[in-house]
Structures are given as structure tokens and as C-alpha cells.
Amino acid sequence: MRGVIVGCGLIGKKRAESIPEDIKLVGCFDSDPATLDHFSKYFHVQSYSNLEDLFLLEDLSFVIIATQHESLSKIAKLAIGKGISVFVEKPGAISFDELKSVANLSKSKNTLVHVGYNHRFHPAIIKAQELVSINSIGSIMFIRGRYGHGGRIGYETEWRADKSKSGGGELIDQGAHLIEIAQHFLGDVAVDYAATPTYFWKMDVEDNVFISLINEFGCIAFLQASCTEWKNMFSLEIYGKNGKLDISGLGRSYGQETITLHQMAPEMGPPNSQTWTYTEQDLSWQIELNQFMDDLKFGTRKSDNLESSLKVLSIIQDIYVRTGRC
Secondary structure, three states: OEEEEEOOOHHHHHHHHOOOOOOEEEEEEOOOHHHHHHHHHHHOOOEOOOHHHHHOOOOEEEEEEOOOHHHHHHHHHHHHHOOOEEEEEOOOOOOHHHHHHHHHHHHHHOOOEEEEOHHHHOHHHHHHHHHHHOOOOOOEEEEEEEEEOOOOOOHHHOHHHOHHHHOOOOOOOHHHHHHHHHHHHHOOEEEEEEEOOOOOOOOOOOOEEEEEEEEOOOOEEEEEEEOOOOOOEEEEEEEEOOEEEEEEOOOHHHOOEEEEEEEOOOOOOOOEEEEEEEOOOOOHHHHHHHHHHHHHHHOOOOOOOHHHHHHHHHHHHHHHHHOOOO
16 A cells, blocks of 8 residues: 655654554655655655645555644545545644534545544553453442643743634644543543633643533533643543442653553452553554554444544534534
8 A cells, every 4th residue: 555644743743653564664754855755765765746746646545744723624625535545643723613524525435544543542541441341340330530741931822822723722733632531531521620720831722621521421520631740640440330440640750651450359358459561662643644544444434433423523523613613
């Protein structure tokens, strides 16, 4: 199979490095000439100065889109219109309506679209899915998730601080990952409470978000995303009637990735605990991309997550309406 990449920055590079050896990357595009030139030379792939020429390449099976939020859906629709399947970075579009238009076009053209939420492919999250599926903690009661970083000098001038380019602040950035994971474990959820304050950074978008989501059974996910965390962190706790899963870290600056299973004894008291630690290289990017590539090879649709990605953006839209940030 042959494919191309649009967006040659940090995330585009991570995706390119994760492409299986039997898949050929034949072209790349980025609006910044220096970034494009560096990527082209690093990966020994032909660069193109415009998208039309890139998408005219013969026998393209896929495009990976890793641009700023405001151009994700536009590029996706351009590729889908030419019958090319799309792997587009989260959140897939700047708004629910834009991603819905991508979904409608994809259905009419019968192309595969995957929105890149790599966090769900981290080993601790995969282990949590396994432990929940074998009833290690009983039925889930509630979830608590926190995800944050500390920004950097000039953060308030970057594109993520410009709503017209990003679609919002921490909610649509790191918060989207938490929402996606929460609905994976709790199913269909709706907004119960939300706040989107801007405490520190002098920008029009929120630098913190506090959310309570609830499913039809009353199970709650209490989530916080922040770019005033100062020390990067990731924490996800899943509470069941018979125990708890405690996930911490994503590797690198977010700390060593671990998951601990605390199982309640019949007599209660201190639980029986077991910890798994993951020290190897982060393979979430590769695992997620491999699933997409396998679907293209074998005609399956395991990586088609448009419906759940639309639900994430629907929740985000609801929160922005509720908190007056539309």
C-alpha cells in the first residue's frame, strides 16, 4: 500500500515513524517549507508544494493528516473526495458539525476514516480494558481522570490559544482524550456539570476544564484537564464494586506508566494489590496505526471510530455552550 502525510511536525513525524515496513510512504506536504524540507530529507520521501499534486499520486491507499485543528476536516474531505481513506489526528475537526460533514462524505464514498486517539492504545489502558472485561473490579461505579501539562513561555501566543485555529483550549486539547477514554469504559455519556475557567494564561480559551459526565446508570466520570499543571501528569482511576484500577503516567515527562489493580477482599480492609509497570518505548502510536493499516489490507473496519469521535465533539460542543465559550 502507498500513502502520504499532510502535516510534518512533531505528530506527523511520530506517525511516519510508526508506519509498518511493508507500507510505502510516497509523499508529504506541510505549509511550512522548512518543516517540509526537514521531514522529506529525514524520511527520504518526496515533498509536494500543494495538496492537489499530492493527492494526484497514483494508487494512494491512505493519507495521514496531522495539521492544526482548523484544517483537519478540510484536508480530510479533499482526500475522501478522491476515494482515499483517512487517518486524521484528534479531534478530527474544529467542531462537531465539521466532523459530521466528514462522516457523511466518507459514507457516500465508502472510505475508511480513523480519528487518532492514541492514548487508548497505551499498554496500561489496554490492560485496564482486559481487567474490566474479566470482571476483576466488578461493575464500574465511577471514573476519575486528570491530565495536565504546564505550558511554556509564549504559550498564550501559540495556535492552541487561538479559538479560530484550535476550536477551544484544554477541553478540546487534552480533555478530548479523557472524554474518549471515559466513554469507552462507561458507554454513552452526557454532560452533568462543566466549568472552563482561564486562570493563568492571558488567552481567550480556557486553560483548565472541570467536567462531570454521567451515563444512563448514573455512573460518573469526573475529569480535569489543565495547562497549569506545572509538572506534567496523567492519572486515571476506575472504581468498581469489587476493586479499583489506578493508572499513572504516559512515559517520558508524564512519568513511568503503571497500572495497579486493588482487589477488595471479602472481609474488606486493605486490598490485594498487583502492579504492572511499562518501561519500554511508547508503542501506542504504532499499535493504533497498525489497526488502521490492517483494516485497509483486509477490508475490515475495526479502526472506524467516527461515531465515538463525533460523540466526543458533541460533548465538547455542549460544554462550550453551557459555559458561554461558543
